[in-house]
Amino acid sequence: MQTTTPRQLDAHLIERFAAIVGPRHALTAPSDIAPHLEEPRGLFSGRATLVLKPGSTQEVSRILTLASETGTPIVPQGGNTGLVGGQMPDGTGREVVLSLSRLNRIREIDLSSNTAVVEAGVVLQVLQEAASERDRLFPLALASQGSCQIGGNLSSNAGGIGALAYGTARDLCLGLEVVLPTGEVLDDLRSLKKDNTGYDLKDLFIGAEGTLGVITAAVVKLFPKPKGRELAWAGVGSPAAALALFESALAKAGAALTAFELMERTPLDFVLRHVPDTRPPLAGPHPWHVMLEISSGRSAEDARALMEEVLTAGFEAGRLEDAVIAQNEAQALALRHLREAMSEAQKPEGGSIKHDISVPVAAIPAFIEKAAEAVQSVLPGSRVVCFGHMGDGNLHYNVSQPVGMDRAEYLAHYRAMNDAVHAVVRAFGGSFSAEHGIGRMKREELIATQPAIATELMRRIKKAFDPAGIMNPGKVI
Template identity: 60%
Template sequence: MTSEPLSPAILSRFAAIVGERHAITEASDIQPFITEDRGLYFRKSPLVLLPGSIEEVSEILKLATETGTPIVPQGGNTGHVGGQVPATDGGEIILSLKRMNRIRDIDPVANVVVADAGVVLDDLHTAAAKVDRLFPLSLGSQGSCQIGGNLSTNAGGTAVLAYGNMRNLCLGLEVVLPTGEIWNGLRRLKKDNTGYDLRDLFIGAEGTLGIITGAVLKLFPRPLGHQVALAGLNSVEDTLRLFEIAGEVCGAALTGFELMPSIAVDFAVRHIPGVRNPLASSHAWYALIDVSTSDTSEAAARMMEALLEKGFEDGLVEDAVIASSDAQGQALWHMRESLSPAQKPEGGSIKHDVSVPVSAIPAFMHEADAKVLEMIPGARICGFGHIGDGNIHYNISQPIGADRDAFLARWDEVNDAVHAIVLKYGGSISAEHGIGQLKRDKLAAVRSEIEMDLMRRIKRSFDPAGIMNPGKVVKID
């Protein structure tokens, strides 16, 4: 497959499918579609297509297969591994799902919603709330990320502990294959053992096997009782022990348990408007705890109070505050969701999205910290994340006064060192952000040859012309 610039004749054929209004050709208008959040990839595209129907998506992919034209599917362009932007200059067309944004059906009795892939996550939350239901996926980017992208990356977010990731939240899919064929798998069944589960092939495939255009997603009754608290602790070990107690006290009502270091909270208070630390003094670590119950608000409050009381009695919790209103609870979550953007004003940041077994979190953190500081004295380590599922966003801000470019030039070196420690503890080098371009070559180094071979076979079977999101996830020679 060539990455040569596409001819005007081919571009015109693609543009004709969606119409001139929905074919973007001006470089300035294309720029937002090729600019990703972390600024790691700088490639160009001659054309962005905005189809308005599954039929138009089908025609685009038929033509792409016929002409050997690479297609890059894109949702809200909020990905962190370069899966949603071109991998070459000028030879790939971006297909944006933003116009396909209908809620097709919502059934509060069956607790399901059928949605286009381009529905923004916040809009899905709103639609569910109107029928007194909850769609639990919660992400910092929920105001712009789209359902198709969430599915294609198997997004997790802050509620995985109670509800699972997108794979767990999806019942059925509608997908356009690279040949233009349409698979309608929009089944609403919770039990369906009829052969291979094709749905799971496309979830997490990052648009390399086909384009998700619609989905059947699970809804849940809205909790009647909800409580949020922030606790200050002295160590990661104390935080993990408090999490164990939370499981014992709260059981299935524990819907969130987030780990935050002091430095990350300090960055958020310093740089993000409206963020403040409600505790009287600084603590080495913080736990953000979220409890949701089908009982009353009073029941949720009693549960949170019992948890924190036990934490104080056991010498784990140094200080704590319980939100006294929904607004205060939202403010605590805003602090957590601000940790990543709060690092930007501090200079360069080397990122890791990893997971380890929950019980191994303290050992991993200590060993990784020591290794990073050995490699880069003065590095400021901001390891935070979802302690309940072992997902740590192990981010490293540059030393104060360091040269940003020189620091970021060590990205791969530092990644390799941290990932080696992750693998030592039986973890994963990508917990929820996916593989994309950033970790494609690293994937082959951590998966067995048979696993990689099976992935390549699947890719070749679904996409023999090699047009679907090339250069992402697996390398096909």
């Protein structure tokens, strides 16, 4: 897409960029730049000679104006928690990393409209806590919430455990402030629940991974804080039993069912083996596990009664083998930690090949069966590590190396394993990128597998918004 030859970052150009943000916020020392050059899994890295940390929307505008004039590629970066390389510069050293971490103000919390205006660099957990202090809930919840930032959440259309009841980041956003690659500012920070005035421009930027512009602020939805929340952990015999339990729970609880997570025994075993201070949630082993949450706007007693009704029905129908309800917040946190630690707990087991997929909820049991067959056809002895958000059809279908195999030898099968699992995903009408985005990792597969007209339309949009081709080149499209 690049239409302007990238200019080398010579000393004079670095000085021009640095003058916009001030010397303290223009990082050039290798030790200062290093944390911005590698993503959490270590799969993607890059080079850069300049990291800019603007402190205002106006500074972002001036940076992009200069970048367009000089053909300097810009890579927006939030908390650097992305898993597909979308926030990483390439290996040329010509790309400038634009860190949004200083844009970290919560500009407003409006209790009447249940909205908040937040800047892109606000850490997700900070927003959650600020909402809670005002007796409100911001329901986006991720394992990385202590470091990921709102701008990155929106740019990747983050999902997480709460998507079942509240939707993804896109569903939680009412308005955006965006700096376009030309330096122009789109100020659309409206908090309207209903607005049918033409194209919904904000949705082009949400999920675009910084390829169309830089999100600098957003209006997000808040919700009344539940008066009662109950968390339970259950053992089930199969994904089919879990699906039946989900359908029953949804019928009984409706919108009060705010989480429903499915986990194979293997990832739980990894957590218990490698994560300190964890303990089995149930008395005995089970092939599959479920974590479910019920929230009530009426009372704690109502939430408890509804959870007990769901679990009782599950036992009576033979869908549950065992279950426990958290008796206090400490127990609830311990159970959530078991689920949230499943990604990290895979590292000591050696190489892991990741898949962030979604299929129709009803197809999950059949998908799991067929995908397991596909995995073994690529490399017998590979260990499926399956867990995720069953309630919205999104599974983290990861595959750990066979016991005793060399890590590098195993990871040489990455492409073949991806192809095999994603073929099963497509057979069930699913998506190979449910919530992590495309970035560098999945760009070629997106182009190869989506309809040609979809690729062409995306390229037209990219060219219209970014004629100089400076915004996060080599990502998404």
